[in-house]
Amino acid sequence: MIELRRVETDADVELYLRLRNEIYPQHPFSAVALAESRAQGWRLDLVASLDGAPVGVGSVGRDWVDPEGPVGFASVRVLRAARGRGVGTALYRALSADAEAHGRSELYVVVAEEDAGTPAYLGKRGYRCVLQMQGVALDLAALPCDTVSQGTGCELRRLEPGLDRAVYEAAREVEAALDVGDGTAMAPLDFDAWRRRQLPAHVRRDLSFAALDGATVAGYAILEQQTEAIGEHAMTGVRPAYRGRGIATALKLAQARAAHAAGLRELRGANVLANAAMRRVNAKLGYRQTSLQTHLRGPLLL
Numbered sequence: 001m002i003e004l005r006r007v008e009t010d011a012d013v014e015l016y017l018r019l020r021n022e023i024y025p026q027h028p029f030s031a032v033a034l035a036e037s038r039a040q041g042w043r044l045d046l047v048a049s050l051d052g053a054p055v056g057v058g059s060v061g062r063d064w065v066d067p068e069g070p071v072g073f074a075s076v077r078v079l080r081a082a083r084g085r086g087v088g089t090a091l092y093r094a095l096s097a098d099a100e101a102h103g104r105s106e107l108y109v110v111v112a113e114e115d116a117g118t119p120a121y122l123g124k125r126g127y128r129c130v131l132q133m134q135g136v137a138l139d140l141a142a143l144p145c146d147t148v149s150q151g152t153g154c155e156l157r158r159l160e161p162g163l164d165r166a167v168y169e170a171a172r173e174v175e176a177a178l179d180v181g182d183g184t185a186m187a188p189l190d191f192d193a194w195r196r197r198q199l200p201a202h203v204r205r206d207l208s209f210a211a212l213d214g215a216t217v218a219g220y221a222i223l224e225q226q227t228e229a230i231g232e233h234a235m236t237g238v239r240p241a242y243r244g245r246g247i248a249t250a251l252k253l254a255q256a257r258a259a260h261a262a263g264l265r266e267l268r269g270a271n272v273l274a275n276a277a278m279r280r281v282n283a284k285l286g287y288r289q290t291s292l293q294t295h296l297r298g299p300l301l302l
Contacts, residue, residue, distance in 0.1 A: 002090045004058075007045035016047055020057045023077040024112065026135060026291055027268070030226035036200045037061065044098045048078070048087050055082035058091035060099050063108055064197070065180050066187035071297065072099035074107040088121075089301075096300035106297055113292040127298030131181030132273040135291035136282050140260040140267065143286060152211065152247050154218050156254050159208035163217065167210055168194055170217040174237030179272050181295055198235060202226055207258045211238075211247045218242040221251035223259065223267070231259050233269030236278070249281050256285065 007016045013031060021028045037043055043061030047054055056078035063073045076091045092107075099107060109127070111118045119129070159167065168191050175186040189197065199205075204225050211219040219238035223231045233255075238247045259267055270293065271278040 001051060002085075002087055003049045003052075004046050004090060004094050005049070007047060012047065015054055016045055016057050019047065019054055019079070020077055023057070023079060026112065027232070028227045028230075030202060032202050033200070033224075033226050036202070040196060041067070042102050044095065046091060046094060048091055050082050050085060050087055055079045056087045056091060058095050060095035060107070065108075065184060067189075067193070067197075069187060070104055071106045071108050072102070072104040074099070074109050076109070083117075088118075092301040096302050100300055100302065104300070106299055107301070109296045109298075111294045111296060113294075119294055119296065122296050122298060125298060125301055127296040128182075129294055130184075130297045131179070131295035133270045133293040133295065134273045134279070134289055135270050135293060136268070136287040137290045138256060138267045138282075138285060138287045140256060140265055143256050143260060152245050152250050154211035154213050154242075154245075154247060154250070156209050156211055156250060159205050159210055159220065159222065161205075163210050164195060164199065165191065166212075166215070166217045167220045170210075170220055170239050171198065171235075171237060173239045174219075174235075177240055179274065182297060198222060200224075203234065204231065204259075204262075207231060207255055207262060207264075209251050209254050209258075211242075211251055213242070219247040219251055221248075221255055223255050225264070229263065229265040231255075231264050231267045233267065236269075243277075248278065249284060252281060252285055 007013055013034065017029060017031060041062055046058045048056040058076045060072045060074040063069060063071045074095050076088050078087045171194060172188065178186055180186055202224050204223050207223040209221050210217050219242060221236045222234040224234045225231050236248055236252060256267060
């Protein structure tokens with residue numbers, strides 16, 4: 001028998017995170033990040049049990065690209081030993097019903113490479129691939145000492161709160177040009193909404209940097225930390241007019257050196273597979289590919 005339970009108590013949160021991170025350790029989720037996400041508006045988190053044993057988790061909430069748009073961002077994770085027994089289907093149906101109740105008509109789902117059956121399962125139900133992403137990681141102990149960045153014409157500064165407004169102005173240009181798949185552009189956010197999304201409490205400001213051309217932010221790199229010794233690239237962006245000067249390389253190198261000095265052992269991130277420029281930056285710095293992710297969008301599974 002399949003049972004679904006809302007995540008409400010501290011014990012529920014602990015169980016949800018343990019299961020979720022056991023199933024999908026490539027991108028661990030922390031209690032702080034979960035609390036921040038739940039505090040920002042609509043979000044439903046569920047734990048699924050099979051014959052009394054917890055075997056999966058599911059979540060749905062506002063889409064990162066367009067928080068007030070018609071799409072809900074959904075995540076379904078089931079222990080491998082429990083797959084093929086209807087747990088995922090039950091979760092998708094419950095998440096879809098909640099999305100419909102909140103005015104959404106579609107779901108956006110990210111599928112890890114090892115979940116080979118999910119794209120076929122969703123494809124039969126009208127889902128289409130809108131984006132492919134590459135997961136990457138950098139072993140900070142192996143950071144090349146001779147990797148230098150020259151000629152950017154910018155000053156690198158740690159991302160103190162006094163720079164937030166200037167970084168936001170740069171982000172408006174960067175995000176407008178982002179490839180988010182399926183011909184969809186990122187919805188513009190006001191300053192406060194952008195800051196809640198991009199600079200939550202688990203951002204390491206001491207390991208995040210802005211590249212300044214005078215008073216203008218030419219580019220920025222934001223690093224999060226949700227688990228011990230591992231940093232996660234949340235965003236690396238350069239204004240279109242400043243591209244081709246090595247600014248992204250300089251920003252990521254500064255992050256890597258600062259993270260190593262702070263005792264972190266690894267940096268992780270993801271970039272659009274078709275983004276050749278960022279792939280070159282990562283290759284230069286020694287990042288290795290760790291995973292492939294398929295982004296799917298389709299109708300509610302009611």
